[in-house]
Every structure is written in C-alpha cells, then in structure tokens.
Amino acid sequence: MYTKAFLADLYRTVYTIRLFETECIKLYRQGFIRGYFHPYLGEEAVATGVCAALRENDYIVSTHRGHGHCIARGAQIDRMVAELLGKKTGYCKGLGGSMHIADVATGNLGANGIVGGGIPIGVGAALGAKLRGEDRVVAIFFSDGAANNGVFAESLNLAAVWNLPVIFVLENNHYAVSTRIEDSSRNPDLYKRGRGYDVKSSSVDGNDVLKVYEKAVEAVTICQQKKGPVLIEAKTFRHGGHHVNDPGSYMPEDRLLYFKKKDPLKINRKYLTEIGQATPAEIEEIEANVSRQMEQAIEFAKNSKEIEITEFVDLVRGY
Amino acid sequence: MEMTETKRGASEFTDSSESRTLMFRDALNEALREEMQRDATIFIMGEGIAERGGSYKVTAGLLKEFGPKRVIDTPIAEASFTGAGVGAAITGMRPIVEILFIDFTLLTLDQVVNQAAKYNFMTGGVGQVPLVIRTQGGVGNGLAAQHSQSLEALFYHVPGLKLVMPSTPYDAKGLLKTAIRSDSPVIFIEHKLLYMTKGAVPTDDYFIEFGQADIKRRGSDVTLIAWSNMIPRALAAAEKLAEENIDAEVLDPRTLVPLDTDSIVESVRKTEHAVIVQEAIRRGGVASDISSIIQSRVFDYLNAPIEIVAGMNTPIPFNLTLESATVPQEADIIQAVKRVLYKA
Numbered sequence: 001m002y003t004k005a006f007l008a009d010l011y012r013t014v015y016t017i018r019l020f021e022t023e024c025i026k027l028y029r030q031g032f033i034r035g036y037f038h039p040y041l042g043e044e045a046v047a048t049g050v051c052a053a054l055r056e057n058d059y060i061v062s063t064h065r066g067h068g069h070c071i072a073r074g075a076q077i078d079r080m081v082a083e084l085l086g087k088k089t090g091y092c093k094g095l096g097g098s099m100h101i102a103d104v105a106t107g108n109l110g111a112n113g114i115v116g117g118g119i120p121i122g123v124g125a126a127l128g129a130k131l132r133g134e135d136r137v138v139a140i141f142f143s144d145g146a147a148n149n150g151v152f153a154e155s156l157n158l159a160a161v162w163n164l165p166v167i168f169v170l171e172n173n174h175y176a177v178s179t180r181i182e183d184s185s186r187n188p189d190l191y192k193r194g195r196g197y198d199v200k201s202s203s204v205d206g207n208d209v210l211k212v213y214e215k216a217v218e219a220v221t222i223c224q225q226k227k228g229p230v231l232i233e234a235k236t237f238r239h240g241g242h243h244v245n246d247p248g249s250y251m252p253e254d255r256l257l258y259f260k261k262k263d264p265l266k267i268n269r270k271y272l273t274e275i276g277q278a279t280p281a282e283i284e285e286i287e288a289n290v291s292r293q294m295e296q297a298i299e300f301a302k303n304s305k306e307i308e309i310t311e312f313v314d315l316v317r318g319y
Numbered sequence: 320m321e322m323t324e325t326k327r328g329a330s331e332f333t334d335s336s337e338s339r340t341l342m343f344r345d346a347l348n349e350a351l352r353e354e355m356q357r358d359a360t361i362f363i364m365g366e367g368i369a370e371r372g373g374s375y376k377v378t379a380g381l382l383k384e385f386g387p388k389r390v391i392d393t394p395i396a397e398a399s400f401t402g403a404g405v406g407a408a409i410t411g412m413r414p415i416v417e418i419l420f421i422d423f424t425l426l427t428l429d430q431v432v433n434q435a436a437k438y439n440f441m442t443g444g445v446g447q448v449p450l451v452i453r454t455q456g457g458v459g460n461g462l463a464a465q466h467s468q469s470l471e472a473l474f475y476h477v478p479g480l481k482l483v484m485p486s487t488p489y490d491a492k493g494l495l496k497t498a499i500r501s502d503s504p505v506i507f508i509e510h511k512l513l514y515m516t517k518g519a520v521p522t523d524d525y526f527i528e529f530g531q532a533d534i535k536r537r538g539s540d541v542t543l544i545a546w547s548n549m550i551p552r553a554l555a556a557a558e559k560l561a562e563e564n565i566d567a568e569v570l571d572p573r574t575l576v577p578l579d580t581d582s583i584v585e586s587v588r589k590t591e592h593a594v595i596v597q598e599a600i601r602r603g604g605v606a607s608d609i610s611s612i613i614q615s616r617v618f619d620y621l622n623a624p625i626e627i628v629a630g631m632n633t634p635i636p637f638n639l640t641l642e643s644a645t646v647p648q649e650a651d652i653i654q655a656v657k658r659v660l661y662k663a
Contacts, residue, residue: 013439114434158396316440319440
C-alpha cells in the first residue's frame with residue numbers, strides 16, 4: 001500500500017510542474033521569456049510516475065517539451081526559471097534556454113530541440129553503463145511524433161539486440177505539432193511497434209500517476225534482470241497547442257474536455273485523499289509551499305545577471 | 320613519397336627515436352590498440368569492424384585483443400549508433416565510431432551537428448563529448464558518386480567539431496591518439512587511397528597536437544597548401560617543379576579545425592606565392608576560406624593572386640578516366656604553380 005508521504009511526493013511533483021508551467025507562461029506573456037516554450041500541461045503524470053520509479057544513478061533523456069522531466073528528476077526550479085530567462089545562473093548559463101536544459105548532476109542528460117534526437121543518446125548512455133558493468137537504467141522520454149522518426153526504429157533495434165537497460169517512454173499526446181496521430185500512423189497504438197523488435201511493450205494511462213509509476217517500476221526491474229529494453233506508451237493529452245503561441249485550434253473541444261476530466265492533477269489529488277488520507281489542509285500546505293518556492297524562483301531568476309559577452313567568447317574560443 | 324633529408328619537414332623525429340616503416344592503416348591500428356590498452360573507457364563500434372576488422376583492416380585484431388564488449392559490430396543504423404556514441408561519451412566513455420564511408424555520415428548529421436557539436440555549448444560548457452568519428456573519404460578506385468565524396472567542408476562549417484585529415488602514417492597515428500584523448504567531438508577523415516601507403520613511424524609513444532601544420536617539403540618560391548591525399552600529389556608536383564628550378568614549399572595543415580593559420584601565413588610571407596590544393600569541389604570549400612585568410616593577413620606580401628586547384632563541380636563519375644579528370648592531378652598543380660609565378 002502506498003504511504004501518505006509517497007503520494008504527497010508525487011502530488012508535490014505534479015503540482016510543481018503544473019505551477020511552473022502556468023507561472024512561466026505568465027512570464028512569457030509579460031515578455032520576460034522569449035523564444036519557444038512547449039508546456040507540459042496535461043502530461044505531468046508521465047514524467048512524475050516514471051521518475052519516481054528511477055534510482056539516483058539512473059539517467060533520463062528529455063525532449064523539447066521537457067520542463068516536466070527536469071522537475072520530476074529533481075532539477076532546481078530557480079535555476080530552471082533562470083535558464084528560461086536567459087540568465088547566467090540558469091542550467092546552461094542562458095545559452096540553452098527552454099529546449100536545452102540538461103543537468104548531468106541529477107542524471108538528466110538533456111532536453112532536445114530535435115524531435116527524436118535524444119533517443120539514440122539515451123541508448124548510448126545505457127550502452128556505456130552496461131560496458132562499465134553498472135546497475136543503471138536510462139528512461140528516454142519521447143513523443144508520438146518522434147515515434148515516426150527513423151531513429152526510433154533504429155534505436156529500439158539497437159537497444160534490443162544489445163539487451164540494454166533502456167525504458168522507452170513514449171508520451172503519446174496524440175499530436176505531432178498539429179498533426180493528429182490518426183493522420184500519421186495507421187495503428188495509433190504505438191506500443192505495438194515494439195513487439196516487432198521483440199521488446200516488452202505495453203500502454204498505460206499516462207494521466208494516472210500511480211499506473212505510470214507501477215509500469216515504470218516493472219520496467220526498471222526488467223532492465224535490472226538484463227531483459228531490457230522496455231517500451232511504455234503513456235497515453236496522454238496536451239492541455240493546449242504545441243507551444244505557447246499556438247492556440248491549438250485544431251484540437252477538438254470534446255476531446256480536450258474528455259482529457260481535462262482525466263486531469264493528472266485531479267487524479268493524483270484523489271489518490272492522496274483517498275489512499276493517503278490526506279486532509280484538505282495538508283494538500284493546501286503542499287501547494288502553498290510549492291507556490292512560495294515558485295515565487296522565490298522567479299525572484300531569483302529576475303535578479304540574476306546575464307553572462308558577460310567576454311565570458312561567452314572565452315567559452316566558445318575553441319569552437 | 321620519399322623526402323630527401325634536406326627537404327624534410329617538421330615531422331622528422333627526434334634523433335633518439337627509433338622508427339620503422341608502417342602502412343597508414345597499420346599506424347591507425349597501432350594508435351587504437353595503444354589507447355585501448357591504456358584506457359578501458361575506450362570502445363569502438365561500426366559496421367563490420369569486429370570479426371572482419373573493417374573494410375580497410377584498420378581494426379584488424381582488435382576484437383581478439385579487447386573482446387566483443389569493446390569492439391562492437393553495429394547494425395546498419397548510422398544515425399543511431401553515432402547517437403549512441405554521443406550518449407556514451409557524455410556519460411563517461413570514450414567511444415570511437417567508425418562510419419564506413421564519409422558519404423554515410425550524411426545519415427548521422429543530426430547526431431553530429433545538432434547533438435555532438437552543441438552539447439558542450441548548450442550545457443554552458445559543462446558537458447563534454449569525447450567522441451571520435453573515424454570515417455573514410457575521397458576519390459579513388461571507381462567507387463562512384465555515393466562512395467567517393469570529399470565532404471570536409473560540411474564539418475568545417477560547424478562550430479564545436481574538430482576536423483582531422485592526416486596524409487602520412489606518422490601523422491595518422493599521432494593525430495588519432497590526440498583525437499582519442501580530446502574532450503571534444505572529432506571528425507577524423509582517412510583517405511581511401513592512403514591506407515596502403517607507407518611511412519616511418521617511431522616506436523616510441525608520441526602525439527601530434529591539433530592545430531599544428533607540418534611543412535612536408537621546405538621551399539622558397541611558392542607555398543603549396545594541401546591535405547590528405549593531395550599531399551602526395553603536391554609533393555610529386557614539387558619534385559617535378561624542382562627540375563625546373565622552382566622550389567615549392569608543401570604545407571599540410573593536418574587539422575582543418577583548429578587550423579594553423581599562423582604557419583600558413585608565415586610560409587606565404589616567405590614565398591610570396593600561394594597555391595591551395597583540395598580534392599573537394601571548389602564551391603564553398605575549405606580552400607576558399609584559407610585563401611580568404613591569406614589575403615586578409617598577408618595581402619601585401621603576395622606577388623600574384625592566390626590559386627585554388629580543386630575538384631570539378633560534379634558528383635564523382637564511375638568511369639576511371641572521368642574520375643581522374645574531376646580531381647586535381649599533379650599536372651594541374653604544376654600548371655597552377657607556374658601561373659602564380661608568371662612562368663606559364
């Protein structure tokens with residue numbers, strides 16, 4: 001049975017991602033954040049459930065829609081906001097921005113601006129761990145869009161033939177930018193593709209944090225038994241367009257409503273209340289703490305300096 | 320390519336060093352073997368490199384010595400096994416990825432250009448990518464349009480990559496060892512016609528720093544700048560020119576990134592004439608960039624416009640007569656030298 005503390009941790013993470021995205025979208029609208037910003041709103045349970053199953057030594061590989069993965073893997077939100085604001089105190093000193101946050105210290109090998117680009121990198125991290133004889137798994141987050149890129153097929157095959165400890169986490173949010181999954185795949189159950197490569201594959205309700213968590217725990221165990229890789233297709237839905245400036249007008253209302261009823265935040269809160277027996281006051285306290293941290297993170301980012309041009313020039317001198 | 324004692328360049332070895340004659344491919348093999356013996360994080364992967372020992376036998380014997388964990392045959396999935404090299408490199412390994420033909424590196428470009436070349440930058444200088452991509456390129460033996468390209472300019476254009484193009488067994492070994500120890504991604508291009516060439520290689524351990532050109536032949540009348548397989552051709556041209564009392568200096572940058580611009584400029588300042596020879600097509604090539612560097616730094620020393628001898632603007636034809644016609648030959652180099660010296 002799940003403890004209140006564990007369920008509260010999950011809820012804290014889901015809520016942090018939710019608040020991070022909504023607050024940063026405000027900063028974007030106010031002009032503090034520029035460039036591309038791909039919110040993870042609606043998909044929070046996938047990163048939260050998977051990362052809860054990972055151990056300290058494990059790696060993750062993230063995507064352009066990567067804020068949730070970073071937070072779930074334990075990134076500091078102040079340094080994340082600072083990166084989004086292009087500040088020197090950000091994870092990439094302001095050189096990377098939203099699509100390139102990486103934090104090797106927490107095993108986060110990096111977000112990626114290229115759809116599918118991180119998949120082979122995760123395979124390589126798993127290969128390295130295997131060659132060194134280390135007990136590590138690599139969770140590779142990628143999307144339904146990336147599943148139609150050649151490197152997905154190649155990498156699934158590589159990981160399979162080399163028995164690598166990889167968890168392919170296919171976040172099927174049903175849209176590749178604006179193209180519906182039904183228009184890009186004959187069979188929208190993408191996990192079935194893994195079977196052709198003799199990879200243990202299944203799908204899970206990606207909005208249900210506990211179901212995702214349980215699936216991921218099972219996958220970690222399979223990898224530890226050297227029977228990896230594993231493919232998990234988490235069915236989920238974006239709460240908006242592809243990025244903050246895309247209103248998502250191509251997404252049918254009824255479908256969005258259906259998934260909003262299955263809001264991962266609501267589901268997680270229900271678990272915390274019903275299984276964890278948390279009181280409304282306890283939940284409010286979690287939320288208040290996260291809000292306070294978020295306010296501090298924004299203050300920190302706004303007050304941080306930009307990198308000096310001279311320091312930048314030094315950094316790229318050898319290029 | 321014999322060099323006389325007096326004309327020998329900076330690559331001569333120290334007096335104390337013993338040397339023996341090795342083939343280019345064996346010098347590379349020795350570099351791989353020595354580095355793998357030293358550092359257990361080094362492993363090699365590519366197509367047909369293990370049991371088969373590679374198309375050009377560069378990895379022959381490595382499987383036997385280091386086992387299948389460190390010498391890995393891959394499926395034909397260039398983008399993903401190159402990407403796997405990136406992933407292994409950023410997490411503590413030193414992978415060497417072999418891409419059978421440089422033409423096939425085009426399948427890896429996202430992983431090389433968007434991932435490997437940018438990882439250090441995008442992590443604010445924190446992440447390192449000690450990855451070597453060894454590949455084989457250039458014209459020769461009638462391998463036709465998709466197995467004969469000289470694509471160094473593609474990689475030259477991308478910040479964050481080192482670019483190495485050795486011309487001798489000595490350089491090949493010393494530069495490959497440096498490449499393997501580099502913390503930056505390195506594109507290491509071996510010319511298909513050089514694998515069987517021979518040269519002196521010291522028995523002692525040695526390294527060649529990146530960004531140090533080598534004068535392959537000292538001369539005073541004209542500077543011939545060339546790399547990879549254009550070096551033996553430039554040296555042969557230089558010997559013919561010597562018979563006509565034209566004393567050509569042959570400079571090999573050895574690494575195009577970093578490029579030893581100081582040595583190039585110093586040589587041209589001395590000879591006051593420059594001819595740049597590249598096998599790749601002229602348009603958008605490295606030679607054009609070197610030419611621009613020379614004119615901007617030593618314009619006042621030049622006695623003639625800089626000549627570029629380059630490949631024709633065409634895919635490489637299969638027909639052998641046409642194949643030779645598309646890339647610079649000895650006679651083309653000789654004519655260009657005479658033009659800059661106004662002796663044509």
